[in-house]
Amino acid sequence: MAFVPPGAGYDRAITVFSPDGKLFQVQYAQEAVKKGLTALGIKVKEGVVLAAEKRLRSKLVEKTSIEKIFQIDEHIGAAASGLIADARVLIDQARIEAQINRLRYDEPISVQTLARRIGDIKQLYTQHGGVRPFGVRLLIGGVDSDGSPKLFETDPSGVVAAYKSQAIGGGAQTVVEFLEKEYSEDLSLNDTIQLAVEALSRVVERPLDAKKLEMAVIPVETGKFRKLGESEIAEYAQRVEGKPARSAKE
């Protein structure tokens, strides 16, 4: 038989364990997320904030058609990073799962149950033949029916974890380091939105403006997902642009 270099063939078509226990296709999917634009989620006592970086490829594209943050149900939203086409498919399934829960139990789905369902779907795509894993991470935020805010992350392997605050995508590490320093669960919702904009400003191309950001909140008070309008985001962005950049101090 012809000479086969060690490790070859384990990164093709179907996901098969390499001799040292790796699933290359899944690892490559994780890499795809690292090429994605940054998104973050912050959970505080007053609610959950989702924010995502947006880049318009052309002046002629309709701004609202580029979406990184999706509403899943009245009380849940998700921010995506990685292959957005993959995200859309998962979001469609998440929306269906949310409605199934309402039909089955006459109750809004809990954020944890929904995050686990998405994790289950992602896991299936690491084990079946003829498919590839989802190249996307999702930050799923919402407010449960008992009024508690929740934030979960799902990765391409299907791992589901709960967070106080988390960032995904290319600038994740920078943003997480910033959030680790600045996060407090006692922040007001407005301060949390401001913190989210400040965090993203560290990885988004300056000058910062509303066209480069997409944001949503789920306040505990209403329990309802709401996308922030461009003028609203502009106010927060201006405040960041107005004051001297934090990195200059360091």
Next chain:
Amino acid sequence: MYGFSGTVVGIRCKDGVALASDSKGVAYYHVLSKRVKKVFKLEDRIGAAIAGSPGDVQAFVNLLRAEANLYRIHHDRPITPRALAHLASNILHGRRIFPYLLEGMIGGMDQAGPVLVFLDPVGGKLEEKEFAAAGTGASVAYGALEKDFKERMSVSEGAKLAARSIKSAIERDAATGERTVVAVVDAQGYRELSDAEVQKLLK
């Protein structure tokens, strides 16, 4: 319908729900059993009283218990009586053309207080504010319930009325008979009363 027999009642009180049933199982003129179970625990704070064909009742209750256990594991909290009744309604309606031969009610406690939901054989779900009766002797039991039900009854008063309404059905419905069985669901959970306690209620 084969083996469809017996009467069950439920009363929504201020601090809990009282459920009661008879214990007779008949098929036409044949008495299958004198000790048929028709009141069940589904969750710590949820009970059910179901009249119908014993095989269908048992299969249905086993299914609901499994669903309640799965819900508890998946959601880290017990299912609410309303959610379980909604699920029961879905299961019954799913068998619309080959139905479970039963009707009854689910009663329990949620965060806000006592809940009583009546279920018909094809999934009709009716939330009751006061009381409900089902089975072959339902009309007889309703007579007793309509006469003596009072608003803001305690669950011990409710248990007494439930037992008496079943007693009436035992007296005047041929397919209802033998023992009177009573269970209460309150903040402490689900509890079935002993025969001695039931006899005291009927005095």
